[in-house]
Amino acid sequence: MISVLSGGVGAARLLSALSRVLEPSEITAIVNVGDDLVLHGLTICPDLDTISYTLAGLNNDEAGWGLRGESWRVMDELSELGGAAWFRLGDRDLATHLYRSQRISEGATKSDVTRELCQRWGVQVRLLPVTNDTVATEFDTPLGRLSFQQYFVEHHHDVVVSGIEVVGADTAHAAPDVLETLRECSRIVIAPSNPLISIDPILQVPGVREVLARRRDDVVAVSPIISGAALKGPADRLLAELGHDVSCVGVADYYEGLIGTFIIDQADADLRDVISARGVKVEVTTTVMADPDDALRLARVVLA
Amino acid sequence: MISVLSGGVGAARLLSALSRVLEPSEITAIVNVGDDLVLHGLTICPDLDTISYTLAGLNNDEAGWGLRGESWRVMDELSELGGAAWFRLGDRDLATHLYRSQRISEGATKSDVTRELCQRWGVQVRLLPVTNDTVATEFDTPLGRLSFQQYFVEHHHDVVVSGIEVVGADTAHAAPDVLETLRECSRIVIAPSNPLISIDPILQVPGVREVLARRRDDVVAVSPIISGAALKGPADRLLAELGHDVSCVGVADYYEGLIGTFIIDQADADLRDVISARGVKVEVTTTVMADPDDALRLARVVLA
Numbered sequence: 001m002i003s004v005l006s007g008g009v010g011a012a013r014l015l016s017a018l019s020r021v022l023e024p025s026e027i028t029a030i031v032n033v034g035d036d037l038v039l040h041g042l043t044i045c046p047d048l049d050t051i052s053y054t055l056a057g058l059n060n061d062e063a064g065w066g067l068r069g070e071s072w073r074v075m076d077e078l079s080e081l082g083g084a085a086w087f088r089l090g091d092r093d094l095a096t097h098l099y100r101s102q103r104i105s106e107g108a109t110k111s112d113v114t115r116e117l118c119q120r121w122g123v124q125v126r127l128l129p130v131t132n133d134t135v136a137t138e139f140d141t142p143l144g145r146l147s148f149q150q151y152f153v154e155h156h157h158d159v160v161v162s163g164i165e166v167v168g169a170d171t172a173h174a175a176p177d178v179l180e181t182l183r184e185c186s187r188i189v190i191a192p193s194n195p196l197i198s199i200d201p202i203l204q205v206p207g208v209r210e211v212l213a214r215r216r217d218d219v220v221a222v223s224p225i226i227s228g229a230a231l232k233g234p235a236d237r238l239l240a241e242l243g244h245d246v247s248c249v250g251v252a253d254y255y256e257g258l259i260g261t262f263i264i265d266q267a268d269a270d271l272r273d274v275i276s277a278r279g280v281k282v283e284v285t286t287t288v289m290a291d292p293d294d295a296l297r298l299a300r301v302v303l304a
Numbered sequence: 305m306i307s308v309l310s311g312g313v314g315a316a317r318l319l320s321a322l323s324r325v326l327e328p329s330e331i332t333a334i335v336n337v338g339d340d341l342v343l344h345g346l347t348i349c350p351d352l353d354t355i356s357y358t359l360a361g362l363n364n365d366e367a368g369w370g371l372r373g374e375s376w377r378v379m380d381e382l383s384e385l386g387g388a389a390w391f392r393l394g395d396r397d398l399a400t401h402l403y404r405s406q407r408i409s410e411g412a413t414k415s416d417v418t419r420e421l422c423q424r425w426g427v428q429v430r431l432l433p434v435t436n437d438t439v440a441t442e443f444d445t446p447l448g449r450l451s452f453q454q455y456f457v458e459h460h461h462d463v464v465v466s467g468i469e470v471v472g473a474d475t476a477h478a479a480p481d482v483l484e485t486l487r488e489c490s491r492i493v494i495a496p497s498n499p500l501i502s503i504d505p506i507l508q509v510p511g512v513r514e515v516l517a518r519r520r521d522d523v524v525a526v527s528p529i530i531s532g533a534a535l536k537g538p539a540d541r542l543l544a545e546l547g548h549d550v551s552c553v554g555v556a557d558y559y560e561g562l563i564g565t566f567i568i569d570q571a572d573a574d575l576r577d578v579i580s581a582r583g584v585k586v587e588v589t590t591t592v593m594a595d596p597d598d599a600l601r602l603a604r605v606v607l608a
Contacts, residue, residue, distance in 0.1 A: 041345035041405030073375050077399030081424055084406055091395060095381030101345030102388055120385055 002303070003028045003181050004189040007198025008047045009064070009232060010224060010289075011191035012054035014302070015125055017295035018189075019055065021303055024124035028181050030208075032193070033110065033129045034137035034166050034201030035148040039087055040078075042097040043104055046149075047198070048114055048129060049096060056121035067092045086154050111175045128181070130202045133172040137201050138165050148197070157234040161241050164196055169204035182211040189302055190221035192287060194235040195254045196242065209258065217260040220302055222287055223248040226265040231288060249274050263287060263301055306607070307332045307485050308493040311502025312351045313368065313536060314528060314593075315495035316358035318606070319429055321599035322493075323359065325607055328428035332485045334512075336497070337414065337433045338441035338470050338505030339452040343391055346401040347408055350453075351502070352418055352433060353400060360425035368536075371396045390458050415479045432485070434506045437476040441505050442469050452501070461538040465545050468500060473508035486515040493606055494525035496591060498539040499558045500546065513562065521564040524606055526591055527552035530569040535592060553578050567591060567605055 002022065004015060006029045015029055029051055036045045053059040053067055060066045070090035079085040089097065100113045108116075109132040118127055139151045140163035151157055182188060188211075193199055203209045212219050225248050230236040236246050244250040248264045252275045255262075262280050264271065265287040272282045283304070289295035306326065308319060310333045319333055333355055340349045357363045357371055364370045374394035383389040393401065404417045412420075413436040422431055443455045444467035455461055486492060492515075497503055507513045516523050529552050534540040540550050548554040552568045556579045559566075566584050568575065569591040576586045587608070593599035 038345075038409070039406065040402035041342075041347065041409060042402075043345065071377050073377060073395035074398045074402065077396045078402055081399055081403045081421065083399065083403040091377035092381050094378045094398070095385055095387065098344035098346075098378065098382055099385045099387040102343065105342070105345060117385065 001026050001028070001181070001185045002187040002189060003030055003185040004191055005193075005199055005202050006031045006047065006051060006191045007193025008032075008050040009054075011047070011193050011198070012051045012059070013289040013295055014189070014191050014222065014299065015051060016054055017289065017292070017299035018302065019125050020292075020296055021299045024055075025126070028126040028128060028177075028185065030128050030130050030178055030182070030202060032198045032201050033131060034135050034169075034197065035152065036110075036134075036136075037087075037147065037149050039084070039089075039149075041101065042089075042094075043101045043110075044087075044089075044097050045100070045110060045114075045129070048110070048127060049093070051125075051127060052114070052118055052121060052123050055118075055123045055125050058121065066090055087149055109175070111177075128178050129175050130178055130208065131172040131205050132175045133168060135166055135168040135172050135201060135205070137197055138167055139163070140165075152234075157237070161238055164200075164238075164242070166201045166204045169201060170206070172205050174205050174207050178205075179207045179211060182208065182215075186218065187303070188212060188215060188219045190219065190255065190259065192222040192224040192231075194224060194230070194233055194238070195251055196235065196238045203258070212258040216258055219259045220261040220263065221251070221255055221259045222263045222298065222302065223251050223265065223268070225251050226287060227267045247271065252278060252280060263298070305330050305332070305485075305489045306491045306493060307334055307489040308495055309497075309503055309506050310335045310351065310355060310495045311497025312336075312354040313358075314497050315351070315502070316355045316363070317593040317599055318493075318495050318526065318603065319355060320358055321593065321596070321603035322606065323429055324596075324600055325603045328359075329430070332430040332432060332481075332489065334432050334434050334482055334486070334506060336502045336505050337435060338439050338473075338501065339456065340414075340438075340440075341391075341451065341453050343388070343393075343453075345405065346393075346398075347405045347414075348391075348393075348401050349404070349414060349418075349433070352414070352431060353397070355429075356418070356422055356425060356427050356431060359427045359429055360422075362425065370394055391453055413479070415481075432482050433479050434482055434512065435476040435509050436479045437472060439470055439472040439476050439505060439509070441501055442471055443467070444469075456538075461541070465542055468504075468542075468546070470505045470508045473505060474510070476509050478509050478511050482509075483511045483515060486512065486519075490522065491607070492516060492519060492523045494523065494559065494563065496526040496528040496535075498528060498534070498537055498542070499555055500539065500542050507562070516562040520562055523563045524565040524567065525555070525559055525563045526567045526602065526606065527555050527569065527572070529555050530591060531571045551575065556582060556584060567602070 110129040139146045263283045414433040443450045567587045
């Protein structure tokens with residue numbers, strides 16, 4: 001049994017590869033909910049959805065986001081009405097949010113809904129939202145305080161960030177099975193997701209960071225930074241703006257005290273010794289999951 | 305200036321006809337919200353939507369409900385997910401509900417949203433929800449207490465009703481302009497909507513019944529019952545189950561003390577004297593709005 005702390009796309013790809021090496025039912029993804037939002041009355045969980053869509057084989061590989069065979073009738077009509085259409089929700093995707101919102105209004109938790117949807121889609125990897133309480137990652141910027149999706153989607157993460165706060169994290173409760181699973185699994189993997197806005201909101205839920213610190217020898221992280229740049233998203237820019245080194249060394253330092261092994265890309269092989277000197281084992285491989293074979297190779301290193 | 309107490313389809317047709325005789329901007333519809341619901345996190349206002357869609361020319365005349373050129377992608381996907389798909393929401397229609405739900409979450413009222421949507425659609429008749437507070441028409445049945453849409457849609461109004469309660473009506477506040485308009489208009493029309501579940505929830509909002517009672521000489525109602533039967537919906541059955549006479553006389557009695565003029569169908573001409581004996585003026589015409597000419601004729605009688 002392994003656990004994987006997971007953001008969106010990068011984690012989804014790693015989980016997909018891991019489930020070709022292990023029995024999927026032996027993998028638990030503990031998923032960020034800091035970028036969840038309520039929009040148009042609908043509860044939307046972007047990271048949970050990205051992962052479950054990917055594992056169900058429903059994701060749109062070409063676009064890199066969203067669902068295969070998606071259509072946009074509702075959004076087109078909403079634009080006509082002058083509604084808030086900056087957050088694009090396809091018709092298929094909307095069905096997921098309608099389902100979740102109705103179940104939550106009936107008293108179900110995000111954990112319950114995630115389990116129900118995964119069962120429907122035949123997803124055997126176990127997905128757990130890190131918490132069923134409301135936590136919201138917010139950004140201090142020259143435009144004021146921005147919600148996650150305002151920052152990420154509306155402003156295309158093209159605005160200077162001077163601070164990040166995961167509102168509600170300090171009083172949130174880990175969802176059922178999260179801490180138990182982290183305590184009892186054989187290995188904890190930190191996916192190559194954004195350390196500041198995908199992984200940190202997981203670590204901030206009381207109990208999670210403590211388990212990792214206690215089990216650091218069993219914790220393996222994959223660097224999301226290669227040659228000083230993020231493959232996707234604003235991880236590099238945020239590291240710089242918030243005073244971290246923009247390299248895999250910066251990420252290793254960010255996870256100081258929490259990881260026993262750090263996996264970096266071949267392009268960063270020359271930084272191996274710098275990181276080893278921190279008392280962290282370093283593995284060097286191809287971390288870019290450009291095709292299924294690369295992903296599989298990375299999965300094998302993660303599990304080695 | 306005239307006001308029209310309005311339910312859904314019957315009211316929409318009458319309003320449409322009235323706006324061919326009067327300037328549309330001289331007509332205010334005061335609309336039932338007792339069958340509004342929150343489903344899938346979305347705030348849905350069936351009567352407001354039926355009327356605005358009809359006046360905007362967006363309604364699906366053939367189906368008798370919903371929007372022209374509607375598609376069902378989201379509902380089909382929701383059914384696949386095992387979601388609650390008994391309340392059919394088309395893709396175009398969903399855009400309306402997403403728009404409304406988002407605006408309400410931003411602090412707008414149903415009045416605000418209705419005005420915005422009508423402006424977008426070029427609807428010049430003024431639509432006012434009778435209240436912006438939550439009121440919910442509920443039914444006592446052998447299956448227990450049912451919400452409006454459980455009764456109407458899920459059970460196809462095919463269940464015995466022993467009582468109706470408009471929950472929240474007694475403490476609701478009339479929406480802005482509702483009581484002012486009722487006081488100052490030249491004529492108040494009660495549309496041929498269901499007296500018990502479309503009109504009564506309007507009358508129960510504090511202040512409304514009182515204005516009608518005071519202005520009864522200016523109040524004109526159109527009977528929704530012809531030859532002892534409702535053209536559409538369960539008005540006849542509900543009148544019987546709740547101890548009223550299933551005829552236009554029963555409706556006139558239901559509106560006792562509130563109306564000065566009652567318009568009945570030619571088929572019921574023999575009941576003219578029975579109703580006149582109650583001190584109510586009676587007009588006899590074709591009340592079935594089977595085609596636009598019939599509707600226009602009825603509109604002229606209403607305004608005579």
